[in-house]
Amino acid sequence: MNTRSQLVPALVATVFLALGLSVYLFDRPADRVYFIPDGWQTGTYSGQLFGSLGAHLPSFVHVVVFILITAAILAPWRFRLASICLFWFGLDSLFELAQHDAIAVHVAAIVPDWFQQVILLENTVGYFLAGTFDLLDILSIALGSMAAYLVLLGGRALERRNDGIR
Numbered sequence: 001m002n003t004r005s006q007l008v009p010a011l012v013a014t015v016f017l018a019l020g021l022s023v024y025l026f027d028r029p030a031d032r033v034y035f036i037p038d039g040w041q042t043g044t045y046s047g048q049l050f051g052s053l054g055a056h057l058p059s060f061v062h063v064v065v066f067i068l069i070t071a072a073i074l075a076p077w078r079f080r081l082a083s084i085c086l087f088w089f090g091l092d093s094l095f096e097l098a099q100h101d102a103i104a105v106h107v108a109a110i111v112p113d114w115f116q117q118v119i120l121l122e123n124t125v126g127y128f129l130a131g132t133f134d135l136l137d138i139l140s141i142a143l144g145s146m147a148a149y150l151v152l153l154g155g156r157a158l159e160r161r162n163d164g165i166r
Helices: 004-026 051-055 057-077 081-097 101-109 113-117 124-130 135-165
Strands: none
Touching: 004 057, 004 135, 051 057, 057 081, 057 135, 081 135, 101 124
């Protein structure tokens, strides 16, 4: 990464990633967290650090991080920022919708068996069957998409302004 249009989104994504990780480290019960090694959590589940916001913050953070990382990677090709945001909004929303009780069983049934042998994919069926569909998560995804879009617009405006000074 050698341009500001790549560095700024990557740095902001790192900050948001740390925020999202802290929800799982401090506010989620250890037996419900898939990707954090045993012993990394702070001990007993309290849910007090983020309160009710912690229930939906990961949905917000996930879409922000993936939009910003995608924009950083694709910056040299100048993809339309709105396209990146809409793509991740749509994908995250589909995954949320796939957790709905009426849909989850059907989605889980079509997950290939070989996913069980692949790290990070082995819990796919569990994600759909044990997950909970929540309209507030869809709202969080929408707000996260808009926040990432604003960060990217601000970064581009700053870059244009700085390029004009030279």
